[in-house]
Amino acid sequence: MALVRTGLKKLARMLLALTADTPPPRAAVRRRPLGEMRTAISPTIMAGSIQLIGMAEIKQQLGARWSAVADIACRIAEQTIQRHISDEDAYQRHGDDTFVLCFASPDKAHAEAKTKSIGEEIASMLARQTPQIGLQVDHTVAELKWADIDNGGAESVAETIALELRHMRERAEAAARAWRTELVRTAGVRFAPIWHSSRGAVTGYRAMLNEQTGTHAMQRLADVTTPEELKSVLHELDCLIVGRAIKALDRLLNADGMAQMLVPVNFNSLSNRAAREKYLDLCRQIPEHYKRFLLFEVHGAANGTPAARLVEIALALRPYGRGVIVELPSNGGQLQELAVVRLLGVSVDAKSLPRNVRQATTSLTRLVTAASALNLKVFVQGADTVGILEAAQKARAHYVDGRAVALPTAEPKTAYHWTPHCANGLGT
Missing domain, CATH: 3.20.20.450 (EAL domain)
Structure with a gap:
């Protein structure tokens, strides 16, 4: 479609500008491995996820230019997460569009507020720095049992947490879709x-x-x-x-x-x-x-x-x-x-x-x-x-x-x- 083609042309120009003008990333903070979050005291972990909605669509549309978009969006997300989490928290990227967070504090309200704040800042920065991409940001927070998620190393922990939170989000989305269907019907x-x-x-x-x-x-x-x-x-x-x-x-x-x-x-x-x-x-x-x-x-x-x-x-x-x-x-x-x-x-x-x-x-x-x-x-x-x-x-x-x-x-x-x-x- 003409509108999409025009948008992709603008996006290509924007990517060139971002590549030229973006300063080198600051030194990364030490990332605590997710596996280290497990303690003998608590059988549970407060976990969250930040998901960049729309990455799959952009990947399909842009083809070879996809990696440039992914690098920009994920760099924005990762640097924002690093600014917000404490040395006792941990995070890890999972797949193309998800970041898994584990919080040292067992306070769900605290984890929800921090994850929401991270998501909102990422969304604001994406809208400001990459308006043509059109990515949205979603987040989920839940208390999970270590017995259900610790099956190996950090990669396994991240994958299991990401899947658990994704399933929770999908169930919430299904309930929301049912409500919207009823709203439209009536x-x-x-x-x-x-x-x-x-x-x-x-x-x-x-x-x-x-x-x-x-x-x-x-x-x-x-x-x-x-x-x-x-x-x-x-x-x-x-x-x-x-x-x-x-x-x-x-x-x-x-x-x-x-x-x-x-x-x-x-x-x-x-x-x-x-x-x-x-x-x-x-x-x-x-x-x-x-x-x-x-x-x-x-x-x-x-x-x-x-x-x-x-x-x-x-x-x-x-x-x-x-x-x-x-x-x-x-x-x-x-x-x-x-x-x-x-x-x-x-x-x-x-x-x-x-x-x-x-x-x-x-x-x-x-x-x-x-x-x-x-x-x-x-x-x-x-x-x-x-x-x-x-x-x-x-x-x-x-x-x-x-x-x-x-x-x-x-x-x-x-x-x-x-x-x-x-x-x-x-x-x-």
Whole structure:
């Protein structure tokens, strides 16, 4: 695919740069053999694993260039582990993608916190230093019995621990998949009317999970401990939303109705190349004549996400709709960088605005002024109070949705005129 080929070209250039610019690794700390961790005092060992998710896929795609990627990723992982573990702990690489850790402390909470911290730092460094690789990092921690794992030397110990923890992770993943299947089976999607301020009409709808599904999902997400599972859940929900949105649009158009359909998609659902391709495969099934009614909104990117990453995802989505919107903080950061790719507009979550109506109006007015100068529309989403709706109207935001406009509906309707009765009769 063209996108993959382009990514591989960028990756090749990046590897050359990393080879040239990366300083020589620091002297390695002494690695305590895993076999030395066994004592006569405790029949158990607190073990953990750090796994680089996606190495097998990259190996298949890159062929001969695979070793350069593996060396970079594993060097980052190993140096990070060395910075975190104590002289009494031990670690060992196992296979292409796994590092086994053994902790001197029997405290599982301590081992979990340390392993999680290591995984997060590795993920952060990989994202910063090798963004085109798209590797994810997972971790597992468990207390294991020495009688079950000590069958020989350090290699045997490492292999047995790695397999035990992998089996635990696979069981957890199977349970998570079953939950996601049930979530998708029972999930409901509603459609929030979007007010077009200059036309004084509801001209479109934002597809969104209904309240029951959203509550169910949030309860589960609160218990999610791995970034990979979190992204999988978000991806499943985003695929569900786009599928239901297209079906609802189809019903509306076949009933001679007409309205725009805004489809939100979480940045984290598309930050991984493989997940993005699965989502785009759904988009490729959208009938051509429906695309002029579709808008995509990329939301949920963390503060500080490089504009280039947002642009990359926006460009991937643009062929499948009339335009792409990117959610930004209310201060309008990165407007200049995003304007060059001809976005339709930017959105702001009403929850990020000041609660004071005057302050919210001031903040929105600055954003609308800056965006309009760059020919970008401003969407205010989740305006659930009359005060925020009033602020959006006074600031002359282009589009607004939320309970202050209208409650979400089971089906989108054809466009209709509507004027809010707030803001002391201010016109638009």
